[in-house]
Amino acid sequence: MFFFPSAEHPYSHLIDTLQDGRIKFFNLQKLNDPRYDKLPLSIRVLLEAAIRNCDGFYTKEEDVQNILDWQQQQNKAEVPFSPARVLLQDFTGIPAMVDLAAMRDAVAKHGMDPNLVNPKCPTDLIVDHSLQIDYSKWCVSLKNQEMELTRNKERLQFFKWCSKAFKNVNVVPPDVGAVHQVNLEYLSRVIQVRDGFIYPDSVVGTDSHTTMINGLGILGWGVGGIESEAVMLGQPVSLTLPQVVGCKLVGTINPLTTSIDIVLGITKHLRQAGIAGKFVEFFGPGVSQLSAPDRTTIANMCPEYNATVSFFPVDQVTLKHFKKTNFTQEKLELLESYMKAVKLLRSYEDPSEDPEYSEVIEINLSSMAPYVSGPKRPQDRVAVSSMKEDFQSCSRLSRRYIVGFKGFHISKEKQDILVPFLHCGQEYQLAHGSVVIAAVISCTNNCNPSVMLTAGLLAKKAVEAGLVVKPYIRTSLAPGSGMVTHYLNTSGVLPYFSQLGFEVIGYGCATCVGNTAPLPETVVDAIKQGDLVACGVLSGNRHFEGRLCDCVRANYLASPPLVVAYALAGTVGIDFEKEPLGKEGRKGKEVYLCDIWPSREEVQQTEEDTVISSIFKDLRGRMEQGNTFWNNIECPDSVVFPWDHKSTYIRSPSFFSKLSKEVPPPQSIENAHVLLFLGDKVTTDHISPAGSIARVSAAAKYLLSKRLTPREFNSYGARRGNDAVMTRGTFASIKLQNRFIGKPGPKTWHIPSGQTLDVFEAAERYQRDGIPLIILAGKDYGSGNSRDWVAKGPYLLGVRAVIAESFEKLHKNQLVGMGIMPLQFLPDQNADSLELSGKERFTITLPDSLSPRQQLTVKISEGKSFFVTALFDTEMDIIFFRHGGHLRYVARTLL
Incomplete structure (x- = not known):
């Protein structure tokens, strides 16, 4: 996307040249405006894009002036940005x-x-x-x-x-x-x-x-x-x-x-x-x-x-x-x-x-000091020096830590339980805090070569000291790219990773998105027998409860070397300063973490010696050559895709069914039922399908009807191109807290029949009966990062509006983009203060013309009513909503 300027371009006088006139550019210093030198550099990038793409339609001179006047217009003016x-x-x-x-x-x-x-x-x-x-x-x-x-x-x-x-x-x-x-x-x-x-x-x-x-x-x-x-x-x-x-x-x-x-x-x-x-x-x-x-x-x-x-x-x-x-x-x-x-x-x-x-x-x-993050949220930091004490506090029945984001509600008599089990013919014991998953991942927040080399050098020193990782711990090494494998191999630390069980499992997202291999059955049985809070430690960026594995309740984000350290310890309940990781194999001498932690100078020298331009040349070669399997894949040679109606991976969605050239009139919501009655902090992980497909889920029933075996289910991510699977996986999280049900699970109450059903099955009944649906929620609805099917799924379930105390902004935008109304309770109001049970029927009448942040009236079947704010921030939001979402707006524009 690039608007190539002509002589009529309003900012053509800013065009300058480099390299003896061979390359042109918009020289923003020619604005001769003192405000430019005071702008943050990120805003200067926005300004350059607006000037270059100023076509009088999507981007206007007014937009350019608003950006240039950033000091006065920040948090006020709506501006366009055309990325490269x-x-x-x-x-x-x-x-x-x-x-x-x-x-x-x-x-x-x-x-x-x-x-x-x-x-x-x-x-x-x-x-x-x-x-x-x-x-x-x-x-x-x-x-x-x-x-x-x-x-x-x-x-x-x-x-x-x-x-x-x-x-x-x-x-x-x-x-x-x-x-x-x-x-x-x-x-x-x-x-x-x-x-x-x-x-x-x-x-x-x-x-x-x-x-x-x-x-x-x-x-x-x-x-x-x-x-x-x-x-x-x-x-x-x-x-x-x-x-x-x-x-x-x-x-x-x-x-x-x-x-x-x-x-x-x-x-x-x-x-x-x-x-x-x-x-x-x-x-x-x-x-x-x-x-x-x-x-x-x-x-x-x-x-x-x-x-x-x-x-x-x-x-x-x-x-x-x-x-x-x-x-x-x-x-x-x-x-x-x-x-x-x-x-x-x-x-x-x-x-x-x-x-x-x-x-x-x-x-x-x-x-700054060494920290880990957890056991359930990335923002909950724990100093490594306080890790043992913090985990014990999470386990106790104290007012501060009862369930929620830190606690696990373990009764006093069960806090010191040890569960023996056999693995490969040898007996081991699991306790609260035992590490069963340890994943060294080098994507996103651990792409830095220094931390991976620190982990590798730590592994090398651990092996040389005779330390081992217990074989039942599900260890893995997932490099973010071949570059990481290259420098780990060149630096000589990769074999030591391998000796500790951290084998390279491949390139791509795995543990963070729930694609961890199943734990050994004896380990799972021991966890269930003792109702243990088993732990996962990973150097990734996502670790919500149950995401890595259903039976692993406590998960911690840590740097790669600390993942190796906790794997060696076998538990998060260790004070590294006072307790040894183990004993040296031959001499029986206790080995502490400080004994094998590499110095910053050693890491920096190794990085200088290995992270060199050849690494990037290697990546370029693999990018351009691909692989044999990919190169040999045959695909249709057609302008439109020939959909295979038998495919369970790729399916044409129904977003464009009954698409008309004309914009339909505003559609009020009449006598809607509540599909889900939710509380605070509902994340996109609760809404959007992710990870493996549970064998008892609505998606599994669909795939079984297509004569697939559970082994062939694959993951929700892999089947993201099939709306039938993804709709059935929406709100299918085992951690969903629906107030209609009172316990975690992907269930809801079908109000007309009084039956408890899978969310999809209830929604299907409502749609079959022509009943529109809404969702009631608390604060921070939609926080998280899965922002695609998190809006498409509710739309296909028949959800017309979400009424919440507050929304995560990006998710709010996604709801608007799918034609779902994000409605916010007025300040100091919520479902409880308004005495809503969720069993009522709701009517939301839309005026002929909407304006940003307009208040609407919600009438309920008991004869009462309350006001909500329609979270349409701009006129463009309203246009998208009137068209029934972003996709239909784009399609109508083309027509």
Whole structure:
């Protein structure tokens, strides 16, 4: 997506040249406006995109002036942003591509050219999320790739069709790397050069951790699949001009502190600062101490403290990083000269360059200490020195820790229970706090080579000291890309990982999305027998209760070396300073963590020796060559996709059924029933299908009806292109707390019959009887990162509105994008204060014309009524809703 300027372009007078006139660019310094030098650099990127794409339709001169007047217009003006590219990972990318394929069908049925449905913005789709761990420990890891490719052949055929049928779509084949890593190591450009113009690289992606790219000075953030489809089809992203919080880093980093410790420390500070929906831009002398991987690690955690982006402007550290990667000397010189010309190159040591920010938060890096995060939420940090005491507190029956986000409600007489069991002919014991899953993962917040090398050197020293990991612990090593395997192998630490059981299981998301191999049956039986709080420790970014494995209740995020340390200990109930990991094999001497922890100097030297440009050359080769299986896949050669009605992976969704050219009139909601009566903190993990498909679920019943065996079910992620599976998996979480039921589970009450049914079965009955549905919820509805089927699923279940105390903003946007009304109780009101039982019938009458943030009246069958606020923030939100969602709006625009 790029508007190439003509002589009539309102800002053509800003066009300047580089490289002896060979390359053109918009020189924003020619504005001669003192406000430009005071703008945060992230806002300067927004401004450049608005000026370059100012076409008088999507982007107007008024938008440019609003951005330039950021100091006065922040948090007020709505502005467009046209990113340079779109990034899709396959779990959220496949429904987006399926929707575009279905849109081609709809356009063709109206007699129009289906080629009209074609991405205008360059789009990269990375096949990375379908990996499952079928083999671990001593088995050859390539078997996992073979199973992945065989299991997902239909999906891969569709992806390959997309790469041929759609223009501007680049599909990165499987077994190359995780989306975050591929984006950082191969797709990132910092600058884009197209048709003689140079401009800043920028991206929106269907993965919340797209924000990692901000660590390299590339503006980008995660959006939902519906928004990404709109951008692909030529529409800019609409956003309220954000406040920009300046995060000033000072102090000196402790040599024992890893990047993940810095990440968790900054995450805590920023979460407490209340920066939801804001941009964060880092500055100050402390930034220069952070390597480029450090910065991407910090930027990755952006969704955890609810900022939109965490931006590190380009400086000499960034340029030095790209010298190691895929930049030629000529491109580096072009990059540096362009960034200087438009004042996007920073010197963090020079305070005179500091922009003006909405507010400034100062963080002292010297205060950072080793932490883990858990046992259920990433924001709940625990100092490693306090880990044993904290876990014991979680177990006790105290007022502070009864269930909730920390407690586990273990009675006093059962707190010290030991359950013996046999594994491979040897007896072991499990207790509360026993580690049964230990996963070293190098994607997202642990992509930094230093922490992986620290873990590898720790493994080496542990093996040399004669320490072992108990064989029943499900250990795995999931590199984010081949680059990680390459430098672990080159540095000589990979064999030591293997000796401790941390085998490379493949490339792609696994443990974080619930694709962990089943635990040994004897371990599961022991956990159930003692009702134990077993633990998982992983260096990933998602660990909600039950996500890794149904029977593993406590999960902790930790740096890779700490994952190895806790695996060696076999329990989280250990004080590393006072208790040994074990005894040296031959001498019987007690070995403490400090004895085998590598020094910062040793790690840095190893990193310098191994993380070199050849790593990036290796990735480039695998990117361009693909693999034999992918290269040999055959796909249809057609403009519209020939849907296979027998397929259980790819299915044309019903979003465009009965699509008319005319916009339908506003549809009021009459006598709706409540499908679900929910409380606070309902996350997208509770709503959107994820992980494995339970054998007793509605989705399983559907797949069984298609004559599939449970072994062939695969995961919800792999079947994200089949709306029949995904609708049945919506609200199918075993941790869903529905007040109608009173206990966790994917059930609800079908009010007319009084029966307790699966959520899908109840919704199906309501739809069959022509009864519209709503959802009642509490605070922070929709927090989390699965933002695609989290809105599509409720729409296909027949949900017309969600009434909640508050919404996570991104999820609210997704509901609007699917034509579902997000309605908010008035301040100091909720379902309880209004004495709602959920059994009432609700009527919500819509006026002929809606306005942003308008109050609506909700009438209930008991004769009472109350007011709610319709959370339409902009006129564009209302337009999308009137069309029945973003997809139908785009289709009607084409027609």
